Amino acid sequence: MTDQTQNPPAIATGAQSTVKASRGGMLGLTANDFRLFLIVLVITFLAPFILNPFPEGSALAQFNAGYPDLMQRFVIFGIFAIGFNILFGLTGYLSFGHAAFLGVGSYGAIWMMKLLTLNVIPAIIMAIIVAGIFALMVGYVSLRRSGIYFSILTLAFAQMSYALAYSVLTPITGGETGLQIKNTDRPLLSNIQDGEIGRANLFGLEMRSSFELELGAWLFTFNAGYYIAAVVMLLAFYMSIRLFRSPFGMMLRAVKSNQQRMNYTGLNSKPYTLAAFVISGMYAGLAGGLMVAMDTQVGPERMFWTASGEVVLMAILGGAGTLIGPVLGAGFIKYMENIISKINSTILHEWFFWLPDGLENFVVALIYPFIGKGWHLTLGIMFMAVVIFLPGGLVEGGQRIAGWIKNRRGSGDGPDKDPEHHPKQAPHVGE
Amino acid sequence: MGILEVKGVNKRFGGLQALGDVNLSVQEKSVHAIIGPNGAGKSTLLNCLIGKLIPDTGSVMFDGKSVLGRKPHEICQMGISRVFQTPEIFGDLTVFENVMIPCFAKRDGAFRLHAIETVMSEKDIVEQAEAMLSEVSMLDKRHMLASSLSRGDKRRLEMAMCLVQQPRLLLLDEPTAGMARADTNNTIDLLKEIHEKRDITMAIIEHDMHVVFSLAQRITVLAQGSPLVEDTPANIKGHPKVREAYLGETA
Numbered sequence: 001m002t003d004q005t006q007n008p009p010a011i012a013t014g015a016q017s018t019v020k021a022s023r024g025g026m027l028g029l030t031a032n033d034f035r036l037f038l039i040v041l042v043i044t045f046l047a048p049f050i051l052n053p054f055p056e057g058s059a060l061a062q063f064n065a066g067y068p069d070l071m072q073r074f075v076i077f078g079i080f081a082i083g084f085n086i087l088f089g090l091t092g093y094l095s096f097g098h099a100a101f102l103g104v105g106s107y108g109a110i111w112m113m114k115l116l117t118l119n120v121i122p123a124i125i126m127a128i129i130v131a132g133i134f135a136l137m138v139g140y141v142s143l144r145r146s147g148i149y150f151s152i153l154t155l156a157f158a159q160m161s162y163a164l165a166y167s168v169l170t171p172i173t174g175g176e177t178g179l180q181i182k183n184t185d186r187p188l189l190s191n192i193q194d195g196e197i198g199r200a201n202l203f204g205l206e207m208r209s210s211f212e213l214e215l216g217a218w219l220f221t222f223n224a225g226y227y228i229a230a231v232v233m234l235l236a237f238y239m240s241i242r243l244f245r246s247p248f249g250m251m252l253r254a255v256k257s258n259q260q261r262m263n264y265t266g267l268n269s270k271p272y273t274l275a276a277f278v279i280s281g282m283y284a285g286l287a288g289g290l291m292v293a294m295d296t297q298v299g300p301e302r303m304f305w306t307a308s309g310e311v312v313l314m315a316i317l318g319g320a321g322t323l324i325g326p327v328l329g330a331g332f333i334k335y336m337e338n339i340i341s342k343i344n345s346t347i348l349h350e351w352f353f354w355l356p357d358g359l360e361n362f363v364v365a366l367i368y369p370f371i372g373k374g375w376h377l378t379l380g381i382m383f384m385a386v387v388i389f390l391p392g393g394l395v396e397g398g399q400r401i402a403g404w405i406k407n408r409r410g411s412g413d414g415p416d417k418d419p420e421h422h423p424k425q426a427p428h429v430g431e
Numbered sequence: 432m433g434i435l436e437v438k439g440v441n442k443r444f445g446g447l448q449a450l451g452d453v454n455l456s457v458q459e460k461s462v463h464a465i466i467g468p469n470g471a472g473k474s475t476l477l478n479c480l481i482g483k484l485i486p487d488t489g490s491v492m493f494d495g496k497s498v499l500g501r502k503p504h505e506i507c508q509m510g511i512s513r514v515f516q517t518p519e520i521f522g523d524l525t526v527f528e529n530v531m532i533p534c535f536a537k538r539d540g541a542f543r544l545h546a547i548e549t550v551m552s553e554k555d556i557v558e559q560a561e562a563m564l565s566e567v568s569m570l571d572k573r574h575m576l577a578s579s580l581s582r583g584d585k586r587r588l589e590m591a592m593c594l595v596q597q598p599r600l601l602l603l604d605e606p607t608a609g610m611a612r613a614d615t616n617n618t619i620d621l622l623k624e625i626h627e628k629r630d631i632t633m634a635i636i637e638h639d640m641h642v643v644f645s646l647a648q649r650i651t652v653l654a655q656g657s658p659l660v661e662d663t664p665a666n667i668k669g670h671p672k673v674r675e676a677y678l679g680e681t682a
């Protein structure tokens with residue numbers, strides 16, 4: 001539990017505001033946290049606009065991300081990363097098998113839809129419960145060790161689940177092909193016609209129903225599924241802020257900081273880490289349930305170790321231990337995966353057609369390894385750059401830029417700007 | 432019967448007999464110093480009291496109950512707190528949080544899923560922590576990261592973390608090591624005041640004889656893992672064996 005999660009360098013301005021900001025927010029949040037929550041809320045609700053800045057048919061429309069499928073993925077993986085961060089960001093325990101909880105949650109959800117009702121709420125609740133129970137079992141065993149051994153244990157559990165879902169458990173998991181809702185499924189509480197394939201809904205509102213708004217050359221899509229997932233994400237985010245600021249959250253940070261001292265202070269660190277593990281697993285289950293609600297199918301590949309690795313990248317890239325970091329990281333990675341990977345050489349040639357032929361080919365050849373299937377390379381380089389230059393993730397990058405702007409504006413503000421005279425203050429958790 | 436009764440404790444590390452047949456009785460509400468040259472086994476003895484080490488043989492009774500076989504957090508909840516030789520604090524947390532955590536531990540026990548209210552809304556805990564910090568005159572540093580404190584301040588912080596729990600027995604492992612003279616005197620005053628005001632029993636390991644003779648009512652001299660003598664400070668000062676084994680060396 002060391003290096004990559006060191007404290008980001010203390011930024012004095014952010015820390016001083018903790019004192020002032022202890023009052024004045026709403027919903028039981030401090031002013032700072034409330035503002036952060038509000039920003040996230042506005043962005044999620046306006047996402048169909050914000051993510052579609054380029055007119056349809058223009059060359060840059062390629063970079064539009066405001067279509068339902070991708071927006072849903074943004075918020076769902078946001079939830080997954082928020083939950084992962086409760087464990088990794090606060091306690092420092094690096095789980096390398098979190099996708100297993102997401103997968104188990106998905107299976108729970110789809111069975112609920114096949115058997116009971118096509119309404120998504122029971123399915124999502126089931127996903128959370130199943131994932132929570134599974135996390136309790138995995139956590140109980142894995143938390144007997146810490147550090148790399150803990151990570152390996154969680155990885156082993158996840159790969160085991162993947163392999164079982166693939167083979168032995170085929171009767172419940174559908175094996176390699178996975179599970180989907182078929183025209184033969186007759187959920188108990190839904191009255192669907194013979195031969196009709198049931199569709200996920202929320203009290204009759206179908207997840208896939210969308211409202212399209214055409215404004216000049218722009219096309220904006222408002223999708224029911226996205227907004228439902230977005231509301232759930234906001235709830236999940238709100239709860240994580242509360243948890244971060246609570247005594248429980250403080251204890252989790254104490255686990256990461258000095259478990260010995262914690263025990264000699266009369267606190268049992270075991271149930272604290274186990275509780276964090278289970279909560280974090282339930283967040284993953286929630287994400288898995290929502291995935292099924294949006295797209296009614298599951299396959300075992302959802303539990304593969306690369307999926308577990310991805311959420312680790314999301315948290316670290318965005319800023320582990322910060323409130324908003326994991327959401328940023330999730331959005332960033334999903335954007336790259338879906339947008340950069342769709343650029344191909346034809347598109348590149350279109351962009352650079354104005355260059356002299358030889359130069360055009362040269363530039364295209366230069367960029368080509370980084371696009372399409374090469375998006376992994378781009379991501380890898382970005383990830384390394386962040387880890388090396390911004391150990392606090394994208395959030396630290398944002399803080400540095402904000403601090404730089406503040407300094408420029410406030411330069412010549414009198415003698416008490418001298419940083420030497422300020423003792424190192426605590427960084428504000430979050431932002 | 433003392434509040435702490437150590438009987439026949441042995442501890443070996445491989446071929447090294449770190450503790451050999453240690454008997455120690457600490458009277459309630461007294462300050463008991465344990466002195467001895469480097470490597471005498473003083474820290475090892477404390478480790479056996481708080482569940483960090485389990486003695487090979489012997490018994491350790493606190494307040495009539497055995498501490499052996501209990502987990503460290505259970506022993507702490509029984510009322511034994513320890514200040515370590517190298518400060519054990521929550522380096523990534525603020526000074527204020529460092530003091531609030533023991534307050535929560537004292538009030539809520541070893542575990543509580545307390546995830547809705549904010550830390551700062553716990554008025555009584557905040558007040559307790561503030562009072563404690565002003566008692567050790569560190570209130571102005573409360574928003575600093577504990578890891579960025581000076582060595583002396585880290586020690587004082589750790590002491591505050593132990594004291595705020597109002598332990599029945601406070602174990603101090605060289606509380607003034609690495610402190611400047613003025614800080615040492617402050618610490619002596621603080622400990623004296625705490626002892627008089629709160630009647631906390633203290634067992635203190637110390638190399639600085641000035642500290643020992645200003646605080647202790649009884650002194651045990653440990654040499655090579657075994658108690659050499661146990662007596663009042665006045666008698667220890669003139670004891671020929673002690674002069675030879677310990678004080679003689681430092682003079």
Ligand SMILES: Nc1ncnc2c1ncn2[C@@H]1O[C@H](COP(=O)(O)OP(=O)(O)OP(=O)(O)O)[C@@H](O)[C@H]1O
Nearest residue numbers: 444447449467468469470471472473474475476516
């Ligand atoms: N965990 C351990 N494993 C092996 N040997 C140990 C261990 N802990 C202590 N020792 C050895 O036991 C002996 C007593 O150590 P201890 O730390 O108790 O001495 P001390 O009296 O506290 O000395 P000091 O004044 O230097 O703190 C030393 O020789 C030490 O090297």
Ligand SMILES: [Mg+2]
Nearest residue numbers: 473474475516
């Ligand atoms: Mg020692």
